[in-house]
Amino acid sequence: LFTYFPGSPAWPRSKKSLTYAITQTSLTSIDRATLSQVFARAFARWSAATTLNFTETASAKDADITIGFYAGDHGDGEAFDGPLGTLAHAFSPTNGRFHLDAAEAWVATGDVSRASSDVAVDLESVAVHEIGHLLGLGHSAEPSAIMYPTITSRTRKVDLAEDDVAGIQNLY
Numbered sequence: 230l231f232t233y234f235p236g237s238p239a240w241p242r243s244k245k246s247l248t249y250a251i252t253q254t255s256l257t258s259i260d261r262a263t264l265s266q267v268f269a270r271a272f273a274r275w276s277a278a279t280t281l282n283f284t285e286t287a288s289a290k291d292a293d294i295t296i297g298f299y300a301g302d303h304g305d306g307e308a309f310d311g312p313l314g315t316l317a318h319a320f321s322p323t324n325g326r327f328h329l330d331a332a333e334a335w336v337a338t339g340d341v342s343r344a345s346s347d348v349a350v351d352l353e354s355v356a357v358h359e360i361g362h363l364l365g366l367g368h369s370a371e372p373s374a375i376m377y378p379t380i381t382s383r384t385r386k387v388d389l390a391e392d393d394v395a396g397i398q399n400l401y
């Protein structure tokens with residue numbers, strides 16, 4: 230079953246349009262256009278299940294959600310740890326920060342099962358999970374759920390399960 234963060238923080242119910250900016254990409258070799266597409270697809274999974282919609286904006290200061298790639302200690306007390314281990318983290322509403330470990334062998338093309346590296350991680354799968362956190366979902370005990378706290382390398386999991394949909398629809 231789905232869970233929420235303590236106190237069930239959420240974005241204001243009156244705010245149906247959230248903006249996001251991809252702000253820090255100097256540490257990834259994935260090009261900007263590809264990143265835009267991958268994050269747009271990940272946000273679309275959640276907008277399809279809710280009345281929320283998400284738009285990319287170029288300006289970090291106008292964005293509700295900021296997305297960036299960082300390595301090691303990057304100033305928020307949650308240092309990244311090199312390949313695997315922690316892949317990414319996102320804060321609860323309405324913080325909006327979503328950080329990805331620049332040291333991961335990110336695959337943005339969707340064919341992660343055929344990646345040459347055995348530590349390859351599917352970017353869209355992690356993005357869908359972290360967006361769940363950004364919107365207020367905690368971890369789920371349901372293994373099919375996007376919010377279930379296990380992901381293995383070379384695995385793609387991007388479709389919301391009934392449990393994720395129930396969790397987000399109950400919150401918004």
Ligand code: TQI
Pocket residue numbers: 314315316317318319354355358359362367368375376377378379380381
């Ligand atoms: N990052 C953890 C995660 O997103 C960070 C974290 C731990 C966390 N506990 C939390 C974030 C509680 C919010 C609330 O779960 S991770 C997975 C999963 C990670 C883990 O890099 O370990 C995914 C990133 F769920 F599969 F384990 C993406 Cl999909």
Ligand code: CA
Pocket residue numbers: 309310311312313314315316330332333
């Ligand atoms: Ca890591």
Ligand code: ZN
Pocket residue numbers: 299303305307318328
């Ligand atoms: Zn961080």
Ligand code: ZN
Pocket residue numbers: 358362368378
């Ligand atoms: Zn998580």
